[in-house]
Amino acid sequence: MRMRISVRQICFIMLIYTAVSRLILYPTLLSYQSGRDLLFSALIDFAIQTVIVWSVSFLCSKTDKTFFQLIEGTLGNVTARIVYGLFALFFIICAVIPVFEQKVYIHAIFYDTIPSLLVFLPFFFFAVYAASKGFENIGRCADICLPVFAVSLLFILVMSFAEVKWNSFLPVLKMPLKSVLSGSVSTIFRFFEPCWLLMFMGYFKYKKGDALKITLSYAGGALIVLLMLAVFYGIYDEIAASRQFAIAKISLFFPAIEVIGRIDLAALYALEIVMLFALVLNVQLAVHCISECTGFKKKEYISVAVNAVLLLMVIFLDNKFNALHELWSSWMGIVFIVFANVIPLLAWALKRGRND
Amino acid sequence: MVTLEKNIKSVKDVLTSQDIIVFEFDSLQGRKFAVIYADGLADKQLLGELVIKPLRDAESEAGYEEVKRRLALPEVKEGKKIKDAIKEVSDGNAVLFIDGEKDFFIIGLKNPPGRAVVEPPTQVVIKGPREGFTEDIKVNLGLVRKRVKSENLKVKMLKAGKKSDTAVAMVYIDGVCPEGLAERVEKQIAAHEIDIVPDSSYIAQFISGKPRSVFKRNGTTEKPDIFCAKVCEGRLGLIVDGSPIALTVPYMITEDIQAGEDYYANSYRSTVIRLLRVLSLFIGIFLPAMYVSAQLFKTQLIPFQLLLKISSSISGLPLSPSVEMFLTLFVLEVLNEASIRMPKYVGLALSVVGALVLGDTAVKAGIISTPAIIIIAFSAICLYTTPDFVETTTTLRWIFLIISGSLGPFGVVLFSAFLICYLVTEQSYGVPLFAPFAPLIKNDLYDSMVKANMFTLNNRPEVFGLKDKVRLKSK
Numbered sequence: 085m086r087m088r089i090s091v092r093q094i095c096f097i098m099l100i101y102t103a104v105s106r107l108i109l110y111p112t113l114l115s116y117q118s119g120r121d122l123l124f125s126a127l128i129d130f131a132i133q134t135v136i137v138w139s140v141s142f143l144c145s146k147t148d149k150t151f152f153q154l155i156e157g158t159l160g161n162v163t164a165r166i167v168y169g170l171f172a173l174f175f176i177i178c179a180v181i182p183v184f185e186q187k188v189y190i191h192a193i194f195y196d197t198i199p200s201l202l203v204f205l206p207f208f209f210f211a212v213y214a215a216s217k218g219f220e221n222i223g224r225c226a227d228i229c230l231p232v233f234a235v236s237l238l239f240i241l242v243m244s245f246a247e248v249k250w251n252s253f254l255p256v257l258k259m260p261l262k263s264v265l266s267g268s269v270s271t272i273f274r275f276f277e278p279c280w281l282l283m284f285m286g287y288f289k290y291k292k293g294d295a296l297k298i299t300l301s302y303a304g305g306a307l308i309v310l311l312m313l314a315v316f317y318g319i320y321d322e323i324a325a326s327r328q329f330a331i332a333k334i335s336l337f338f339p340a341i342e343v344i345g346r347i348d349l350a351a352l353y354a355l356e357i358v359m360l361f362a363l364v365l366n367v368q369l370a371v372h373c374i375s376e377c378t379g380f381k382k383k384e385y386i387s388v389a390v391n392a393v394l395l396l397m398v399i400f401l402d403n404k405f406n407a408l409h410e411l412w413s414s415w416m417g418i419v420f421i422v423f424a425n426v427i428p429l430l431a432w433a434l435k436r437g438r439n440d
Numbered sequence: 441m442v443t444l445e446k447n448i449k450s451v452k453d454v455l456t457s458q459d460i461i462v463f464e465f466d467s468l469q470g471r472k473f474a475v476i477y478a479d480g481l482a483d484k485q486l487l488g489e490l491v492i493k494p495l496r497d498a499e500s501e502a503g504y505e506e507v508k509r510r511l512a513l514p515e516v517k518e519g520k521k522i523k524d525a526i527k528e529v530s531d532g533n534a535v536l537f538i539d540g541e542k543d544f545f546i547i548g549l550k551n552p553p554g555r556a557v558v559e560p561p562t563q564v565v566i567k568g569p570r571e572g573f574t575e576d577i578k579v580n581l582g583l584v585r586k587r588v589k590s591e592n593l594k595v596k597m598l599k600a601g602k603k604s605d606t607a608v609a610m611v612y613i614d615g616v617c618p619e620g621l622a623e624r625v626e627k628q629i630a631a632h633e634i635d636i637v638p639d640s641s642y643i644a645q646f647i648s649g650k651p652r653s654v655f656k657r658n659g660t661t662e663k664p665d666i667f668c669a670k671v672c673e674g675r676l677g678l679i680v681d682g683s684p685i686a687l688t689v690p691y692m693i694t695e696d697i698q699a700g701e702d703y704y705a706n707s708y709r710s711t712v713i714r715l716l717r718v719l720s721l722f723i724g725i726f727l728p729a730m731y732v733s734a735q736l737f738k739t740q741l742i743p744f745q746l747l748l749k750i751s752s753s754i755s756g757l758p759l760s761p762s763v764e765m766f767l768t769l770f771v772l773e774v775l776n777e778a779s780i781r782m783p784k785y786v787g788l789a790l791s792v793v794g795a796l797v798l799g800d801t802a803v804k805a806g807i808i809s810t811p812a813i814i815i816i817a818f819s820a821i822c823l824y825t826t827p828d829f830v831e832t833t834t835t836l837r838w839i840f841l842i843i844s845g846s847l848g849p850f851g852v853v854l855f856s857a858f859l860i861c862y863l864v865t866e867q868s869y870g871v872p873l874f875a876p877f878a879p880l881i882k883n884d885l886y887d888s889m890v891k892a893n894m895f896t897l898n899n900r901p902e903v904f905g906l907k908d909k910v911r912l913k914s915k
Contacts, residue, residue: 090879092880093879190850194737194738194848194849194850194853195737195738195848195849195850196737196738196739196740199737199848203847203848203850203851204850206847206851206854207854209858210854210857210858210861213858213861213862214857214858214861217861217865220865221861221864221865223879224864224865224872224874224878224879225860225861225864225878227864227877227878227879227880228860228864228874228877228878230880231877342744343743343745344743345740345741345742345743345744345746345747346740346741349738349740349741350741353849353852353853356850356853357853357856357857357860360853360854360857361857361860361861
């Protein structure tokens with residue numbers, strides 16, 4: 085099989101997409117649930133995910149087969165197709181909240197006055213195009229995104245650091261344990277990175293030590309999120325729970341903004357490019373799963389269909405974001421636990437081996 | 441017995457034009473000869489001195505072998521078919537017929553009118569060689585040979601154009617050029633039949649694989665030193681007769697932010713200049729679009745004091761910001777186009793009228809604001825820091841302007857993401873256009889946005905996957 089993505093690119097994906105997909109509403113929601121102990125809530129989730137990411141990446145060292153081939157080899161072709169069909173559905177579910185989140189973020193941050201929904205809809209043209217591309221494209225986009233992400237995030241963090249009041253986190257762990265755990269549980273639907281790795285399995289050449297690199301990259305992404313959470317809460321303290329779009333709010337108090345204008349917006353716009361790629365990754369993987377499930381190789385058509393579903397949801401559930409979010413953070417969390425945590429671990433039970 | 445008249449008639453029946461000259465003469469022994477050539481293309485002086493005079497003065501019986509011996513020219517070929525004679529005469533060479541002989545001589549006297557080797561106007565340097573390619577393929581090949589004396593330098597001559605029969609020289613270094621590349625390029629050129637190939641840009645479209653794309657798939661240069669450096673890096677060069685612009689493949693976008701002078705100047709200075717070019721490129725493409733977006737959708741993008749200035753200069757303008765910017769850019773493009781096409785002196789007057797009178801009057805009349813003119817002018821200047829890329833960047837500037845006027849900053853961001861997504865998988869002969877950034881190739885980064893010193897760049901670009909990687913070995 086032709087290697088379509090490199091370990092370096094997977095590491096970049098784990099590092100930057102993990103971080104950017106949690107910079108908009110995640111800090112606000114955690115602040116609301118866990119207060120000053122939000123870092124512990126996030127830490128619990130990330131610790132669990134890091135273990136699973138390590139588990140999947142270690143599994144990659146044991147086989148050069150794709151996840152589909154592993155299921156096919158153990159449970160048969162039909163089961164493999166069913167599992168991939170379910171994963172396709174799962175990736176679409178993964179994309180729903182981030183799409184809505186992006187929509188409200190863009191409307192609020194990119195425009196002085198809330199524009200029409202139509203302004204966001206061209207996103208789906210991009211998504212259709214990007215999702216029809218393969219893993220090679222995903223990897224190379226990550227290569228481009230890394231410097232963009234690094235420069236823009238550093239820019240924003242530098243502008244924010246001076247305003248952080250580190251004593252906001254004191255006293256530590258004084259919040260009830262229940263609120264810390266509820267913060268972890270209610271945001272579990274934002275954790276699905278092990279599934280990305282499951283899909284990349286067999287499409288990259290594993291070399292000794294790669295599992296550690298991938299895991300460390302994910303941990304690096306988690307650290308960036310934790311830093312971001314700390315900065316956000318350190319600036320807004322108790323009112324953090326009412327401050328939406330964290331990434332756009334932390335650099336507001338930089339003194340130079342008064343003189344030179346909202347230069348942080350330039351970094352935010354650059355970061356938005358990375359966010360778009362992170363968002364579209366789930367759609368790309370959904371398209372990949374459907375293609376494997378059905379054997380239909382024309383990804384353009386599948387991409388149109390998947391994006392049409394998301395588009396219809398955005399149009400018809402335009403004002404139902406809160407209800408959707410409620411749903412996702414309650415029982416839908418179980419779906420995420422099954423697909424993103426349980427199945428990746430169960431993958432160890434599949435017959436491994438190497439392709440001829 | 442083949443008579444001289446019969447041969448002349450065979451040629452003249454096909455080449456009926458009056459500029460095809462037939463000159464008949466006898467030797468002292470009375471042997472008849474005829475020389476046929478195209479007036480203005482063949483070198484008449486050499487013809488007279490090195491062909492006609494020795495044969496006319498021949499005292500012995502000038503037989504075929506004797507004539508061959510007397511022709512003291514380096515480029516003499518024997519011909520057998522009349523159609524070859526016709527082809528060579530059309531090409532500018534002379535054909536010598538001998539009475540009673542079926543075979544004839546093709547004498548390489550091609551000397552079409554052309555300009556001298558001068559510094560190319562599009563790639564002027566302060567430091568470094570100043571020679572530039574001309575329209576003559578032979579001169580151009582000479583300029584290449586002058587710089588690359590390796591026995592591995594291969595020049596394969598191809599023909600393109602049904603009517604023009606234009607010569608195309610494929611130049612590469614055997615063992616350095618990626619395997620199979622020359623065959624692929626040759627096949628692509630041969631796959632297209634067109635009447636005339638007046639310029640290398642035609643060949644560029646033949647070999648691009650995606651002629652409808654905004655992004656080109658080949659490098660261009662007018663300077664032999666750059667051409668030779670690229671060929672020595674592993675690229676394949678194409679020199680087209682009649683064009684001073686040579687092509688190179690494979691191509692990467694980073695090539696257009698590099699200039700020949702970068703390699704002759706201090707590497708720190710070159711790095712700064714390259715970064716400046718990249719910054720200028722982004723400013724040139726995005727500034728008009730972001731200005732419109734800021735005015736229409738997100739005023740916070742503009743510092744408050746500047747916003748006050750802008751608002752005072754745009755108050756009372758009859759046009760919306762996007763239409764104003766569109767109009768200003770339109771005027772700039774018209775002025776640019778007209779100043780290139782117009783006769784030199786009129787062009788000078790036009791630029792004064794355009795830049796000073798038109799601009800100043802438009803501002804005073806309250807049709808266009810001063811910031812709009814400043815932004816468009818600055819954008820235009822910025823884009824010309826990368827002149828080889830300007831066709832693409834000016835097109836992109838239009839697209840971004842239209843998108844920003846209709847969708848605002850999100851449109852600009854979205855289209856940028858689309859461009860990245862499109863470009864990362866586009867290739868030029870198997871080499872990604874976005875290399876060495878995507879896919880990331882660490883060693884090649886040293887000659888991309890930054891320019892490392894010569895000793896760091898001791899290997900040829902890794903992206904070409906060459907067997908012979910080393911270009912500099914210090915002892």
